[in-house]
Amino acid sequence: MTIGRAFIYAALLLFALYFLFPIYVMLATSFKSLDQLAQGDLLTLPTHWTFAPWVKAWSQACTGVRCDGMQPFFMNSVKMVIPAVLLSSAVGAFNGYVLTHWRFRGADALFTMLLVGCFIPFQAILLPMARLEGMLGVSNTITGLVIVHVVYGIAFTTMFFRNFYVSVPAELVKAARIDGAGFFTIFTRIMMPISLPIFMVCLIWQFTQIWNDFLFGVVFSGVDSMPITVALNNLVNTSTGVKEYNVDMAGAIIAALPTLLVYVVAGRYFVRGLTAGAVKG
Structure with a gap:
């Protein structure tokens, strides 16, 4: 492992984390309740995991004048x-x-x-x-x-x-x-x-x-x-x-x-x- 190769791996890891960070925020937020979101911390993992947002997005959320989900x-x-x-x-x-x-x-x-x-x-x-x-x-x-x-x-x-x-x-x-x-x-x-x-x-x-x-x-x-x-x-x-x-x-x-x-x-x-x-x- 040379210094140049180590630098390349570190740069690739940094770019990968930069790319995956928004996906992590989306996933973590989608499993949180509104009470935890009200605390204003988007980076932490959910304290109580819930699938209610997924169920509502699929079958109950309002998309304009309709409220039958996506x-x-x-x-x-x-x-x-x-x-x-x-x-x-x-x-x-x-x-x-x-x-x-x-x-x-x-x-x-x-x-x-x-x-x-x-x-x-x-x-x-x-x-x-x-x-x-x-x-x-x-x-x-x-x-x-x-x-x-x-x-x-x-x-x-x-x-x-x-x-x-x-x-x-x-x-x-x-x-x-x-x-x-x-x-x-x-x-x-x-x-x-x-x-x-x-x-x-x-x-x-x-x-x-x-x-x-x-x-x-x-x-x-x-x-x-x-x-x-x-x-x-x-x-x-x-x-x-x-x-x-x-x-x-x-x-x-x-x-x-x-x-x-x-x-x-x-x-x-x-x-x-x-x-x-x-x-x-």
Whole structure:
């Protein structure tokens, strides 16, 4: 153990503690009673652990004019994020396959335009998307939110899959064509089975982006279709009754648990998938 290595470990430990400190405060506060919070000490552990704030945040807390907790909005987010993630990943896989192994005139220009779509700010598409949803009759619905996230996520998923499929040898596709395999057969029998790492990247990326989104949720959702991020904002900013910071912290943790679970389960595939297309061949 050299002095330089010891300094590196100490710096990493310091940064880790700095990063984890807010999480500790949230967890400790969520298990405290209002009486202990009234003492003004957020850093100490609860003297009497209670799950009442969690129960209230889930099923009883007021989120604006409704007082049925975050449960219905949690389910709204589940109904929104699952189809949006799967559809955007599937379309991105198909686009990446076409742009790499079934090239056509203008393929590079199309891919460039898709890349430009990755850098378009959310605010720029609010009015056009609102008009489109009005024409389709899906305004203020979960279906409308799914469409928004699928459309906005296609650029990212296409980029991920295109960069991954570039590393797949072209000879493999040519051999399949010689053997009589067609467009969809090559896609489903060859490309899809080897795409698990990049699929996990897209799933994690899209799930995190969609679940944590607030702007699209507050603009395109209705009273009965609000995602959990909008409900959390309403919970924290509600002026009904006594301000309960323990319930607010419990609600914030409930809103963050799904993304944390996804990273714990599939996080090991994330870096592997991102670097899979870094070297061709």
